[in-house]
Amino acid sequence: MDWHKWHTAYGDSATLQARLCLVRIHIAHALEAVPNLAIRLISVCAGDGRDVIGTLINHQRRSHTTAYLIEIDSALVAQGAAALRRCGLISYVQFL
Numbered sequence: 512m513d514w515h516k517w518h519t520a521y522g523d524s525a526t527l528q529a530r531l532c533l534v535r536i537h538i539a540h541a542l543e544a545v546p547n548l549a550i551r552l553i554s555v556c557a558g559d560g561r562d563v564i565g566t567l568i569n570h571q572r573r574s575h576t577t578a579y580l581i582e583i584d585s586a587l588v589a590q591g592a593a594a595l596r597r598c599g600l601i602s603y604v605q606f607l
Contacts, residue, residue: 515586518558531562538566542576552578560591560604568598578604 521527542550550572554563557580567573582588588606595601 514558514584515590518561518587518590521561531565534562535566538562539570542566542570542572545572545575547575550576552576554578554580557582557587557591557606558584559587559594560606561594563604564591564594564598564600567600567603573600573603576603580604580606582606 521531538552542552552563554560557563560580560582563578563580567576567578570576580591582591591606595604595606
């Protein structure tokens with residue numbers, strides 16, 4: 512499976528865009544449900560991290576969150592790392 516190509520399809524697919532929106536909503540609700548303690552978020556098979564990055568960029572609990580995104584595909588990791596830099600999330604999120 513070409514996962515990089517699959518992730519590129521998010522740009523053209525209304526179904527995938529709706530899926531991403533729903534996943535971000537679920538992540539946001541989970542962050543809000545955690546008591547005012549440090550939040551540790553782990554995403555396995557994280558792809559380029561667009562779900563976590565897109566949620567944390569403007570989320571009120573961002574500064575309480577440390578996220579670890581686990582991904583084996585180096586192209587997706589590079590794409591996600593670039594997004595982290597653009598969004599100013601390097602202090603909160605890292606790819607493993």
